Amino acid sequence: MNKKEINSTNYRWQCRRGMLELDLLLNNFVDLGVETLTTEQRQAFELLLSYPDQTLLDLLLGNAVSSDPEIFDVVRLIRSTSFN
Amino acid sequence: MNTDINAVERRQFDTLIIGAGGGGLRASLQLAEAELNVAVVSKVFPTRSHTVAAQGGMNAALANVSPDNWHWHMFDTVKGSDYLGDQDAIEYMCRAAPKAVYELEHFGVPFSRLDNGKIYQRAFGGQSQNFGGDQAARTCAAADRTGHAILHSLYQQNIRARTHFFDEYFAVDLLKDDEGHVLGALVFNIHDGKIVVIEAKTTLLATGGAGQLFKTTTNALINTGDGMGMAMRAGIPLQDMEFFQFHPTGIAGRGMLITEGARGEGGYLVNGDGERLMERYAPKAKDLASRDVVSRAIAVEVREGRGCGPNKDHVMLKLDHLGEDVIQKRLPGIRQTCITFLGIDPAEAPIPVFPTAHYTMGGIPTNRYGQVVVPVKDTPEEPVAGLYAAGECACVSVHGGNRLGGNSLLDILVFGRAAANHIIKYLKENKYHRIIDDAVIKKVVEKVNRFDRVTTGSETVAGLRNELKQVMEEHCSVFRNKEILQQGVAKVESIAARMKDVSIDDQSHTFNTARVEAFELENLMAVALATIHSANAREESRGAHSRTDFTERDDKSWMRHSLYSFENGLDYKPVRTKPMSVESFPPKPRVY
Structure with missing residues (x-):
C-alpha cells in the first residue's frame, strides 16, 4: 500500500480521536507502519479503529490485552512505532 | 465539488448544532425531546469528541461525602475565577448542578457509588465548605472515565430521540442576513467533499476548545477552535482569550x-x-x-x-x-x-x-441562556438573533480567569441544556425560516472551492501551523511580559498575513484531510490573534494570565472582560458582579 493509496482510504480521518494519546499513536502508525501491513493486518487495523476511544486507549497503553490474536498483533505493531 | 450554487444541496432544520461533545449532545437531546427538528454536525464521529478525555468528574453540591451546598460551590467558583467570572451565570450553574447530575444518572451514566448507595464524591483543589473553610468533596465521577461515560450515554439518548446526525461533516462558515440574523451554516462532507447548506432558525456552536494553538498541549488534534473562528468571521468578538489554563x-x-x-x-x-x-x-x-x-x-x-x-x-x-x-x-x-x-x-x-496548554477559559461571549451577545452602541450584551454557544467554545463566563477542576463538564451540561431551553422558547416566536441571500452562499462556496484549483502558493498548512504553535508557545504561554507579548503580536500578525498564500497538494474530493486542515488553520489563526492581542493589552496578573511586569491583580483598572474582533480590535465590558438572588462576593486576595 503506497502513500497515494493510504490517502484514498479514510485512515487518516479515522485516526482523529478525542484523546491526544490516540492521535499521536495512530497518526504516527499511519505515517510509518500502515504501508507494510498484510491484507489480514489491514482488516484488523480497520476493526481496531472502530473501537471506542477508551477501549483503544486501554489496549494501546498496555492496560488491557486483546484476546483476538490479530488485534493483539496490530496493537503490538502500533506500539512499536510509538517513540518516533 | 459543486460550483453552481443552485446545485448545492439544501436542508432545513429548526436548530443546527455544530459540535457533538457533551455540550452539543446535551442541547440536541433537549431539543429532540421537545419534538423539534434538530441537526448535529460533527467533524468526527460524535463519541470521538474531546469530552471523552475528561477523566476527573463533575462538581455538584450533593453533600454525599461532606456537608455542602450550592452557595459554597458558587463562592469557590467566583474565587477560583479570580473574580472575573460573571456571578449570575455562576449562581445559575451551581444551583443547577445537582439536577444535571441526576439527569445524567437517569440517562445511564454509571456514577461511582458509596457503600450506602449514594453517588461517590471526591475532593478536588479549590473546593471548600462554608466559604473558604475545610476541604469539601464535590466531584461526582464514573471511575476515571467520566467524560467517556457521559458522551456515550448522551449519544445513545440522542439516537433514541431521533436527532439527525451529520457525522464527519466540516462546518466552514455561518450564514447571516443583512439584519444580522444567523440562518445556519455551510458544511461539507469530509468523505466526498459534497457541500450542503444547512438552513436553521437557530444555530448553536458547541465546538470545544483551541488547545492546538500551542505546541505543547493536552488537547486532541480536533481542538482547533472552529466555532470561535467561525464566530469571529461572522463579526462576533471573542471574550477573555488571554486566559488559557496550563498544566x-x-x-x-x-x-x-x-x-x-x-x-x-x-x-x-x-x-x-x-x-x-x-x-x-x-x-x-x-x-x-x-x-x-x-x-x-x-x-x-x-x-x-x-x-x-x-x-x-x-x-x-x-x-x-x-x-x-x-x-x-x-x-x-x-x-x-x-x-x-x-x-x-x-x-x-x-x-x-x-x-x-489545557483549557480555553475565554470564547464566544454568551449570557446565561446561551445566547451569543455582542456590544451594540451603549449596550454591552445585545443577543445575536438565532445564534447560541455552549461549552468550552463559549465564554458565559463561569470560569473567569481560571477554571476549577470538575467545573468544565458541569459547564457544558448546564449551559447546553439552558441554551436548548431558550431555543425552544425562541422558536415559538420565530416559526419560519428567513431567506438566505444567494450571494452569501456563493461567497462561502467559492472559499471552499479555492482549494480545488492547483495553485502555486508558497506556504504549506503544516508549515504555517507549526510556526504559529511555536510562536504562541514562546510568546503567549506561561511567561508573559510586554517585550515578549509585543514580539508575539508582530509574529502572529505576520503569520496570519501569509494565510492567503497557502496551497494544498491534494485536490481530490475523497477524504481530503488536507482541505480540512487548511480550514482548521484559518480558525486557529483567528483565535491566535484574539489571544495574543488580549494578553498583550491586559496589564495585570489575574488567574491564568500572569505577567512578570505587572505582577498584581488590578481590580480598579482590569476587573472587566476583554473582547477582540477583526472589525474593532480590542474592546471591554464590565464583569456581571450581581448574582441572581444572593449577595455579591466582592474581590479579595485569592489565597489558598
Missing part, C-alpha cells in the same frame, strides 16, 4: 499530562544543572506550589538556559527515587504512558516535562 507537567514535546499526583507522591523537578529548581521559587511548598508558580518556574529555567536535553528546552521530573513498587502501585497510568511514548520507565529514569 505545569506535560511530557515535553508531546503534551500528555503527568498528573500532580506524581509530585504529591514525592516526585520533584530538576534543571539541566541537576539542581532541584523549585527550592528557589517556592522554598516552602517546593514542588507542590500552585500550578501557575510551578509552570512559570519551569519556563524561567528554560529561558535562562538551564533546561535539559540537547536543545535545553525542558526540565526533568524525577520519580526514580520512589522505587518501582510505589510507582507501580500509585502511578501506574503515568508509568505506562512514559514507557509507551518515551521508552522511559520512570522507575529508572526521569521524565522530560514542560508546561502544557
Whole structure:
C-alpha cells in the first residue's frame, strides 16, 4: 500500500480521536507502519479503529490485552512505532 | 465539488448544532425531546469528541461525602475565577448542578457509588465548605472515565430521540442576513467533499476548545477552535482569550499530562544543572506550589538556559527515587504512558516535562441562556438573533480567569441544556425560516472551492501551523511580559498575513484531510490573534494570565472582560458582579 493509496482510504480521518494519546499513536502508525501491513493486518487495523476511544486507549497503553490474536498483533505493531 | 450554487444541496432544520461533545449532545437531546427538528454536525464521529478525555468528574453540591451546598460551590467558583467570572451565570450553574447530575444518572451514566448507595464524591483543589473553610468533596465521577461515560450515554439518548446526525461533516462558515440574523451554516462532507447548506432558525456552536494553538498541549488534534473562528468571521468578538489554563507537567514535546499526583507522591523537578529548581521559587511548598508558580518556574529555567536535553528546552521530573513498587502501585497510568511514548520507565529514569496548554477559559461571549451577545452602541450584551454557544467554545463566563477542576463538564451540561431551553422558547416566536441571500452562499462556496484549483502558493498548512504553535508557545504561554507579548503580536500578525498564500497538494474530493486542515488553520489563526492581542493589552496578573511586569491583580483598572474582533480590535465590558438572588462576593486576595 503506497502513500497515494493510504490517502484514498479514510485512515487518516479515522485516526482523529478525542484523546491526544490516540492521535499521536495512530497518526504516527499511519505515517510509518500502515504501508507494510498484510491484507489480514489491514482488516484488523480497520476493526481496531472502530473501537471506542477508551477501549483503544486501554489496549494501546498496555492496560488491557486483546484476546483476538490479530488485534493483539496490530496493537503490538502500533506500539512499536510509538517513540518516533 | 459543486460550483453552481443552485446545485448545492439544501436542508432545513429548526436548530443546527455544530459540535457533538457533551455540550452539543446535551442541547440536541433537549431539543429532540421537545419534538423539534434538530441537526448535529460533527467533524468526527460524535463519541470521538474531546469530552471523552475528561477523566476527573463533575462538581455538584450533593453533600454525599461532606456537608455542602450550592452557595459554597458558587463562592469557590467566583474565587477560583479570580473574580472575573460573571456571578449570575455562576449562581445559575451551581444551583443547577445537582439536577444535571441526576439527569445524567437517569440517562445511564454509571456514577461511582458509596457503600450506602449514594453517588461517590471526591475532593478536588479549590473546593471548600462554608466559604473558604475545610476541604469539601464535590466531584461526582464514573471511575476515571467520566467524560467517556457521559458522551456515550448522551449519544445513545440522542439516537433514541431521533436527532439527525451529520457525522464527519466540516462546518466552514455561518450564514447571516443583512439584519444580522444567523440562518445556519455551510458544511461539507469530509468523505466526498459534497457541500450542503444547512438552513436553521437557530444555530448553536458547541465546538470545544483551541488547545492546538500551542505546541505543547493536552488537547486532541480536533481542538482547533472552529466555532470561535467561525464566530469571529461572522463579526462576533471573542471574550477573555488571554486566559488559557496550563498544566505545569506535560511530557515535553508531546503534551500528555503527568498528573500532580506524581509530585504529591514525592516526585520533584530538576534543571539541566541537576539542581532541584523549585527550592528557589517556592522554598516552602517546593514542588507542590500552585500550578501557575510551578509552570512559570519551569519556563524561567528554560529561558535562562538551564533546561535539559540537547536543545535545553525542558526540565526533568524525577520519580526514580520512589522505587518501582510505589510507582507501580500509585502511578501506574503515568508509568505506562512514559514507557509507551518515551521508552522511559520512570522507575529508572526521569521524565522530560514542560508546561502544557489545557483549557480555553475565554470564547464566544454568551449570557446565561446561551445566547451569543455582542456590544451594540451603549449596550454591552445585545443577543445575536438565532445564534447560541455552549461549552468550552463559549465564554458565559463561569470560569473567569481560571477554571476549577470538575467545573468544565458541569459547564457544558448546564449551559447546553439552558441554551436548548431558550431555543425552544425562541422558536415559538420565530416559526419560519428567513431567506438566505444567494450571494452569501456563493461567497462561502467559492472559499471552499479555492482549494480545488492547483495553485502555486508558497506556504504549506503544516508549515504555517507549526510556526504559529511555536510562536504562541514562546510568546503567549506561561511567561508573559510586554517585550515578549509585543514580539508575539508582530509574529502572529505576520503569520496570519501569509494565510492567503497557502496551497494544498491534494485536490481530490475523497477524504481530503488536507482541505480540512487548511480550514482548521484559518480558525486557529483567528483565535491566535484574539489571544495574543488580549494578553498583550491586559496589564495585570489575574488567574491564568500572569505577567512578570505587572505582577498584581488590578481590580480598579482590569476587573472587566476583554473582547477582540477583526472589525474593532480590542474592546471591554464590565464583569456581571450581581448574582441572581444572593449577595455579591466582592474581590479579595485569592489565597489558598
